[in-house]
Amino acid sequence: MIRSAKTRANTFFRTFTTTNPLTPTSIDPQTHHSNDLLERLRVLCTRGHLEEAVSLFYTLDQAVPRPHQTYATLFHACATHKRLRLGQALHHHMVAHSPNIPPDLYLTNHLINMYAKCSDLVNAHKLFDEMPQRNIISWTILVSGYAQHGRSSECFNVFAGMLAHFRPTEFAYASVLTSCEFDCGRQVHTLALKTSFDGYVFVANALITMYSNGCDCGVYGEGKDEAWMVFRDMSFRNLVTWNSMIAGFQIRGLGAQAVSLFVLMHRDRIGFDRATLVSMFSSFCGDSGGVFTLDLKHCFQLHCLVIKTGFFMEVGVATALVKAYSNLSVEATDCYNVFLEMSGGRDIVSWTSIMAILAERRPEEALFLFHQFRQDGLAPDSYVFSVVIKACAGLATPRSTLAVHSLVVKAGFEDDVVVANALLHAYARSDSIGSAKLVFDEMDFRDTVSWNSLLKAYSLHGQAKEAMQLFGQMNVQPDAATYVALLSACSHAGLVEEGMEIFDSMFENYGIVPQLDHFACMVDILGRAGRILEAYKLISNMPIEPDYVVWSAFLGACRKHGESNLANIAVTKLKELDPENSLGYVLMSNIYCSARWIEVGNCVYEFASGGRRHPHGEAVRASLEKLVGKLKGLGFVPETNLALHDVEEEQKEEQLYYHSEKLALVFALMNSSGSHCSGGVIRIMKNIRICVDCHNFIKVTSKLVQREIVVRDSNRFHHFKEGVCSCKDYW
Structure with a gap:
């Protein structure tokens, strides 16, 4: 009986499976093939084998139908991997093989998303405009596409257009808020409040970012700061919320507030991630005020936390740490040592960072x-x-x-x-x-920086006329830096009237309000020309407070032309600006605070005033004394009035002898036979303006040794040849 029952059951089961239309064996072969193909394509795309998936798709028999879902899967993969050309080819294939079957809403949304994610927003918007019907996803995709590529105006316009048809989702709100300008963002915030979407964490996080980007740098008030008020009033915060607020403080130069918030975050045992730490280290770029000042101690503490939690393995975190130490004026060697310790591997960003520091x-x-x-x-x-x-x-x-x-x-x-x-x-x-x-002439496209760079080059070389001609050819809008370069060129060439005309035309012609740099240039122009009272009147009538550079330029002019009374005013102002360092700077910049570099052979040598730390210092000083004796025979007279006043005349001369550019020049003469220097030219770099005594010394030396000597100081180039300088003694 048991065997008979089992036999009947098996017979019934075989009959059911061969006749029942619900079983898998009854599915249409083409449908089964399509499902199998779709699954294979999904697996390949998930594993990142996009080319293989597309090749498999193209090799199918033309008779085999290609459902829209298969195209959608491939378009989604192209969007994920930013493969625009593959996506375009698939789009053309779809149109060519199904000309009479228009894509449905689902497929068109995938197609728009592919073009938007791959930065082809023109085609994305074109497809959007051609859609016979759209849903909320269609609108959100286009809003997100414009937002991701920083197209704030288009993003806001599409979002505004969506309001007539659909109620925006939290994702649409978040997208438009992260990209739009401050005024538009406040309008979107108002709408979010009316529709109660401000309570969504995605929207609130985007509001924090929008308000942080729109605030003035360095400005913070707890009861007025809109980004902080959004953060404060949130009933729920995720890690992105904390990161957004910390990054907002960092962007605005409020490093102290960023650190305070991170301390609160750490105290409440809220976890942090790579983005948190990168923002924290970036906060050390500058601090515009707060309850405390960021210093090296805080960076050390954060460094220890990074090592303790294992985040130093993250190359982005380690790179940000290197930048932070550099911003805190840590020695370049120490920054390099941190770079070497990156155990997580070094990428191109970390290499670029350390090279930028060095x-x-x-x-x-x-x-x-x-x-x-x-x-x-x-x-x-x-x-x-x-x-x-x-x-x-x-x-x-x-x-x-x-x-x-x-x-x-x-x-x-x-x-x-x-x-x-x-x-x-x-x-x-x-x-x-x-x-x-x-290089300038061969550029296909030139921006304002290109023009400014060449203008500054002419200024460095004292070629004011060439700078004026170039400015006349400028086919882009000039900026503040353009006028700094022009005024500097006038200053170096003694073109006083031209400089005054340019200064007056800044606002009249281009609406550029003169800043401290422009006033410093004008003080320099007037001061070099001996028009000291006019320079002082200009400073007195400045609409902004004169800074260190302005008063330093005025002091230099007073010293050059012997205006001791006005010089005392300048010194007093400098002391008020920096009581601890100003007087020391004034004295030291005259005598000691300078360094010079000279290239001999393939090596660069550095000299500081006195030359005692240089390995060949004694030999160089001995040769220099011999050279001075020869130069005096040719009429060289040391400018002892530039030395300290409370020493004997002989000591004043010795102070002047050992200025670093003199030592560098003598070292080059000792070690070059002509072949060591390109074309017999001796080149010296100097980090401050060359003094009168050194200028006269090098002029006479160039005549004695019959060599061209080029000195680049902080302001310009000086070409000395046959006892004459290209600046014509006007610098």
Whole structure:
């Protein structure tokens, strides 16, 4: 009986499975094939094998139907991986193989999303406009697309258009708030309050970001700060909320508030992540006030926390730490040691960061790191090249700039405007104004920085007429920096009337309000020309408070023309601005506070005043004394009035002898036979303005040794030849 029953049951089951239309075996073969294909494509796309998935899709028999869901899956993968060309090809394939079947709403939304995510917002909006019907997802996709690419105006307009048809979701609110301008953002906030969407954490987080971006830098008031009030009134906060508020403080230069909030966050045992720490370290870039001042101690404490929690393995966190130490004026060597300790691996951003730090302080080491960067198999991008070229600008000769320029051309970045601007600046700073002009002429596109860079190059070389001509050809809107370059050129060339005319035209012609830099240039123009009273009147009538640079320029003019009474006023003002350091700076800048660099052979040598710390200091000082004796025979007379007043005349001369540019020049003469210096030219770099005594010394030396000597000081280039300087003794 049991066997018979089992036999009947098996027979019934076989009959049911072969006839029942609900079983899998009864599914249409084409439908089964489509489902199988869709699943295979999903697996490939999930694993990142997009090309393989598309190839499989294209190899299908033309007779096999391609459902919209399959296209949607592939479009979604193209959007995720930002593969615009693959997405365009799929779109063309869909149109070609299904010309009579228009895509449905679901598929069109995926198609718009693909174009928007891949930055092709023109086609995304075109498809949106052609849709016979739209749902809330269609509108939200386009709003999000414009927001993600910083197109705030278009984003706000699409969001406003959506209101006539649908009630926005929290995602639409968040998208438009993170991208729109302050005034538009306040309108969206009002709408969110009316529709009760301000309580959604996504929307509130976006409001914090919007208000933080719209606030003035350094301004904070607990009862008035709108970003803080949104944060304070939130009933629920997630990690993104805390990160948004900390980042908002950091963006506005409120480092103390950022640290205080992080301390509160840590006390309440709220976890933090990579974004929190990057914002925290970035807060050390500057502090505009608070209950305490950020200093190295706080950075050390945060560094310890990072190591303790294992976040130092995150290359982004370690890179931000290096930048923080640099901003706190930690030695470049210590910053480099932190860079070496990155156990999480170094990416191109971390390399760029440490090279940028060294480019300003130790350009030779920055170039050495660039060599190591390339040896590690990394390919430089435009940011790396711009940093390395900046390092080249800090060297005395153009040799390094030429070498990096060849790499730029080889890598195909010669048309990048940022790189081209950096090259222009570097050539100008290394006494190759001809190469700078060539780079400028070959640029397909020039922005304001390009024009300003060449204007500044002409100013550095005292070529005021060329600067004026270039300004007349300028086909972009000038800015404040443009006029600083023009006024500096007039100052170096003694073009007083032209400078005054340019200064007056700033606001009249372009609406540019003169700032401290412009007033400092005008004081310098008038002061150099001996029009001291006019310079003092200009300072007295300034609509803004004169700063250290303005009074320093005035003091220099007073010293040059012997106006002791007005000089005393300048010294008093400088002491008021910085009671501890001003008088010391005035004295030390005359005598000691300077350094010079000179390149002999392939090595760069640095000299400080006195030269006692240099390994060849004694030999250089001995040679210098012999050279001074020869120069006196040619009429050189030391300007002892520039030395300290409470010492004997002989000691005054000795103080002047050992200025660092004199030591650098003598060292070059000791070690160069002509082949060591390009074309027999001796090049010296100086970090402050050359003094009168050194200027006269180098003029006479150039005649004695029959060599061209080029000195780049903080203001301009001086070309000494046959006892004459290119500045015509007007600097």
